[in-house]
Amino acid sequence: MADLQVALAPWDLKGRSWVFPVSFPAGWSTPYQADVLSSGGEFIGGLGLVQVISYSDSPVDDELIYVPGRWKYADGTKAFRITQIYVSSKASTTNGRKNWNIPKQVASFDIKTAADGTTTISVSHPGVSTPFFKASVKSIPIISALSIYSNTSIVGKYFMLVQPPLPAGEAPEEVATSQWATLVPVIKGPVSLRRMTPALAGKVGDGVGFPAVTPWSFAFCMEKLDMEFGIATMQDAV
Template sequence: MNAPLSAPAVKQAPAPWDLVGRGYIAMLRFSPDSKVQDTFLPKTLLGKRGRSPYGWLMFVDYQSSDAGPYHELLFIPGSFPFEDGRRHLSISRIFVSTMDSVVNGRNNWGIPKELADFDVRYGDQGVDRVTLSRDGRVFAELEFKSYPFWIPFLTALIPKSLRTLGQHYDSKTFVYTPSARGWIKPARTMRARADAAMFPNLGRAKALMTVEVPRFRMTFPVSKIINRK
């Protein structure tokens, strides 16, 4: 059983959080017979994803948060039935750049964060490049390009059911609904590669749609927590 993480040097930052940053979101399509979306799922969610071929990849550069600034790369394989009787999207794999984010992300929302080193280079020959590594070994490489057309967005316009997430962690169910506002720009995923031992194999997917979020403010609320037997 996973116990809530704590460490003397880690800043404890209970929810809610207010975050400001930028990032990219890519909608991915996998082949119908692909098993990639099921990698890294907790055993309690295996076999419950349904038959959707879509998943979501997100890179986020949080310039400020209640746990300080950090980078983040995550994968959402689809939606799953949870103990509140509803289906929710769920994060199956996620890396962040600080231990403060790892510990508080797990404790506040049951998000299975792990630590990695990020190398982020904006505007490198017109492309934004993101590289993740551990112990000096690169395991993920991403390249994005965006276009100069800004559109405002507000998540309040999206039904709550479509932006609520659920997580299984430490024999508990965490359900939470982030909210955000900011700007988006059309973009393109130029490259997406990941070591399948560390992150879902992005080479097995096609990026159908990518947007850059050059500026946003987000709130992560207190989770609804349900104890599971």
């Protein structure tokens, strides 16, 4: 662990992103983290999402994120929670867990864009050729050429994350944490629509490495993502 670079918050992340809206959650997380990540507060659902990010200028390289919806807490606060996330480096895993309780694990990413503009996203466990997540994203004629600039700060704390403390995993980089973390990430950039096609028997996940969800048939694409992950507020309970 001593050879892993420390990257304290805040992080200013740039790259490209694809967001797949999800109406019905299917599972929470990797088994050893599932109980923790599904407890604390009341799950109220609502709109969830799957997000893939390929960074160009940041402490991380690629991420696959699952957010099943929102939770409600005793003080009336409502917030989202990341319950499953894979990243492409051990350093991102350790720093993401320490900084914000983001339950990161390492995976192998294969993101390719063909000559016709179709982007195929495949994620697998290290050393395994069969993906546990796979989807393709393709431009929609005329519609995808249009974009709208988005800045999540205009909706205040709607996209707030409240993340529970994490247990340690088998991998050394999967460190444990002891307090709850709260933060409001800010995402900025032009957004356009794409057509999304799940590639694992009608799902994007295999139900083992990643929840077997069927997102909507379109994706929000941000070719110039600018995301700010600030310093989290830590507390013993929520």
